[in-house]
Amino acid sequence: MSETKTAPESGTSRHFVSQLIADDVAAARNGGAVVTRFPPEPNGYLHIGHAKAITIDFGMAKEFGGRCHLRMDDTNPAKESDEYVESIKTDVRWLGYDWGDNFYYSANLFEQMYAMAEELCRRGHAYVCELTQEQWKEYRGIPTLPGRASPFRDRTPEENLALLRRMRAGEFADGTLCLRAKIDMASPNIHFRDPVLYRIMRVAHYHTHDRWCIYPMYDFAHPIEDALEGITHSLCTLEFEVHRPLYDWVIDRMDEMGLLVVREGHKIRPIQREFARLSLTYTIMSKRLLLQLVQEKRVAGWDDPRMPTICGLRRRGYTPEAIREFCERIGVSKYNSETDVALLEYCLRDHLNKIAVRRMAVLDPVKVVIDNYPEGQEETFEAQNNPEDPNAGTHPVPFSRELYIERDDFMEVPAKKFFRLAPGQEVRLRYACLLTCTQVEKDDTGRITVIHGTYDPHSRGGHAPDGRKVKGTIHWVSVRHAQPVPVRLYDRLFTVPAPLADESKSFLDFLNPNALQTITGYVEPALAAAAPGERFQFERIGYFCADTRDSVPGAPVFNRTVTLRDSWSKVAAQ
RNA sequence: UGCCCGAUAGUGUAACGGUAGCACAACAGACUCUGACUCUGUUUGUCUAGGUUCAAAUCCUAGUCGGGCAACCA
Numbered sequence: 001m002s003e004t005k006t007a008p009e010s011g012t013s014r015h016f017v018s019q020l021i022a023d024d025v026a027a028a029r030n031g032g033a034v035v036t037r038f039p040p041e042p043n044g045y046l047h048i049g050h051a052k053a054i055t056i057d058f059g060m061a062k063e064f065g066g067r068c069h070l071r072m073d074d075t076n077p078a079k080e081s082d083e084y085v086e087s088i089k090t091d092v093r094w095l096g097y098d099w100g101d102n103f104y105y106s107a108n109l110f111e112q113m114y115a116m117a118e119e120l121c122r123r124g125h126a127y128v129c130e131l132t133q134e135q136w137k138e139y140r141g142i143p144t145l146p147g148r149a150s151p152f153r154d155r156t157p158e159e160n161l162a163l164l165r166r167m168r169a170g171e172f173a174d175g176t177l178c179l180r181a182k183i184d185m186a187s188p189n190i191h192f193r194d195p196v197l198y199r200i201m202r203v204a205h206y207h208t209h210d211r212w213c214i215y216p217m218y219d220f221a222h223p224i225e226d227a228l229e230g231i232t233h234s235l236c237t238l239e240f241e242v243h244r245p246l247y248d249w250v251i252d253r254m255d256e257m258g259l260l261v262v263r264e265g266h267k268i269r270p271i272q273r274e275f276a277r278l279s280l281t282y283t284i285m286s287k288r289l290l291l292q293l294v295q296e297k298r299v300a301g302w303d304d305p306r307m308p309t310i311c312g313l314r315r316r317g318y319t320p321e322a323i324r325e326f327c328e329r330i331g332v333s334k335y336n337s338e339t340d341v342a343l344l345e346y347c348l349r350d351h352l353n354k355i356a357v358r359r360m361a362v363l364d365p366v367k368v369v370i371d372n373y374p375e376g377q378e379e380t381f382e383a384q385n386n387p388e389d390p391n392a393g394t395h396p397v398p399f400s401r402e403l404y405i406e407r408d409d410f411m412e413v414p415a416k417k418f419f420r421l422a423p424g425q426e427v428r429l430r431y432a433c434l435l436t437c438t439q440v441e442k443d444d445t446g447r448i449t450v451i452h453g454t455y456d457p458h459s460r461g462g463h464a465p466d467g468r469k470v471k472g473t474i475h476w477v478s479v480r481h482a483q484p485v486p487v488r489l490y491d492r493l494f495t496v497p498a499p500l501a502d503e504s505k506s507f508l509d510f511l512n513p514n515a516l517q518t519i520t521g522y523v524e525p526a527l528a529a530a531a532p533g534e535r536f537q538f539e540r541i542g543y544f545c546a547d548t549r550d551s552v553p554g555a556p557v558f559n560r561t562v563t564l565r566d567s568w569s570k571v572a573a574q
Numbered sequence: 575u576g577c578c579c580g581a582u583a584g585u586g587u588a589a590c591g592g593u594a595g596c597a598c599a600a601c602a603g604a605c606u607c608u609g610a611c612u613c614u615g616u617u618u619g620u621c622u623a624g625g626u627u628c629a630a631a632u633c634c635u636a637g638u639c640g641g642g643c644a645a646c647c648a
Contacts, residue, residue: 013587015588039648040648041648043647075647075648076648078647133646137644140644141644142644143576143643143644144576145575145576174646178646179646189576189578190576190577191643191644193644196645217645217647222648239641239642239643240642240648241579241642241643242578242642242643243643245578274579276580329586331586331587332587333580334579334580335581335587335640336580336581336641336642337585337586338585340585340599343585343586343598346598347598349610349611350611353611384607387607387611388611428607432607464607470607471609472609473606473608473609475608537610539608539610540608540609540610564610566609566610569609571609
């Protein structure tokens with residue numbers, strides 16, 4: 001059947017999930033339909049790892065002309081809430097994916113799941129067990145040793161049915177009884193040793209409220225949800241691989257009961273396939289640990305710009321395009337990989353470079369006085385909004401005798417290959433003019449307080465009148481026109497590439513104390529009107545966005561999204 | 575000790591029995607009114623051992639290393 005193998009198209013290649021689906025489509029399995037789903041449990045905020053799954057789930061549907069459902073996998077009311085449901089919808093939409101009318105709650109299927117549980121009892125595939133959890137732990141055995149049968153394993157279907165109904169009716173205390181599948185206590189796969197299907201749990205569900213006191217377990221619920229929604233490919237992460245036989249077992253039982261949906265004459269039988277979850281350097285991806293950071297107030301909340309959550313990245317200034325591009329580039333495989341966060345940052349810079357409007361801001365100012373520029377005079381220069389985009393236009397920047405420049409852009413004793421300002425050295429003030437340093441003033445501690453210089457009146461706009469080469473160009477802001485604004489300099493949340501690698505230490509030990517530094521920056525007037533969420537490149541520094549939470553009209557607060565690449569710092573470091 | 579899965583440059587990923595590519599990173603250079611962007615070049619790789627084959631990253635066997643599985647979590 002070599003003709004069913006689709007050759008990679010024009011240099012592009014498919015990852016193994018895509019190949020698998022392509023084979024299914026070619027073989028007209030399920031009538032050639034492709035329906036996927038993204039099924040988060042609403043018990044936390046989505047993070048960059050979910051973005052990978054979302055990209056795969058929605059991406060496969062799009063690639064094969066199918067659809068992707070968004071489903072709240074909410075079978076454990078103890079941890080779930082509407083707050084999370086709303087955040088998930090917002091984040092998936094923001095990432096650019098559309099589930100159309102296909103939004104589901106697992107909880108809406110509780111009645112069907114229960115009906116199937118009863119049918120399992122009738123058919124002798126399930127029984128009500130009274131073993132305590134401690135007893136069961138012993139009965140189940142360990143991976144290397146087979147388990148042994150529960151004394152309740154051979155109840156009659158009638159007994160089981162009656163007990164199950166009483167469980168539902170609330171006649172038993174939480175945790176006293178449970179419904180188990182009757183499969184194989186000797187299976188080398190633990191998940192086949194009569195797994196629990198239903199537990200008693202008197203917890204109000206955020207969606208079904210107090211209608212139920214018994215709730216289905218993931219292994220039972222998930223295949224039912226998939227089958228009833230007509231999912232063809234149930235894609236999930238590697239840790240579910242050993243659950244697959246159980247997934248198939250449930251699907252088989254549904255098939256026997258005639259519960260599989262039929263679409264256009266084809267019985268839809270979902271299959272589960274697994275891929276490696278995303279792991280990123282300098283980042284943790286565990287929902288539990290992220291929750292801990294929030295609860296212990298190590299960060300300001302789920303949307304703290306230091307967090308790898310989608311809302312955190314959004315607030316930091318990431319674009320959905322950059323995140324999607326990243327997810328495309330990392331590929332899909334079954335290898336437990338650790339992706340370098342540098343790739344994410346590359347995708348970010350690459351997109352921001354194309355769309356971010358350029359502005360000048362000085363974050364660590366030192367004053368420059370241009371002694372031959374008339375006191376009281378000012379003028380305006382035109383600065384490009386985005387050299388990468390010819391249609392972006394220009395904007396005016398006011399200039400005067402006193403300016404702020406970056407302290408880093410001056411060296412009293414210049415290092416070799418230092419092209420910026422130094423005594424007797426000429427530099428270009430971006431878009432303005434050429435400036436030569438003449439002398440410096442210092443305070444008692446030797447710290448430079450004012451730099452004096454003279455400008456070339458013929459270099460208007462920054463062009464050398466005689467065509468002489470001026471190697472260095474630096475940014476500046478007119479002191480008189482500068483707007484002081486709060487600027488938050490964000491950096492990696494952790495100081496080491498793998499904060500969880502050392503099991504003898506807590507990941508908290510590796511929190512980066514400098515992951516957030518708040519300073520006052522001096523920005524050009526045009527920046528005062530920045531709208532919340534608006535993204536900029538502060539020339540020669542990095543990409544910033546106006547914070548969506550703390551900015552007020554006329555008084556923006558800026559978050560550093562990511563720095564520009566900086567090859568000088570490497571040279572300077574030696 | 576049982577079962578399942580995996581292993582290709584520093585990182586991630588392609589090659590589907592027929593010349594080991596690509597991207598990120600690193601390094602060197604060119605260009606530059608952003609030491610950015612862009613461009614050019616360089617370094618570095620098939621876990622090991624057998625076997626099948628004219629030919630193996632690819633198929634088989636064994637081993638090594640890594641990950642997962644013993645919640646009434648998902």
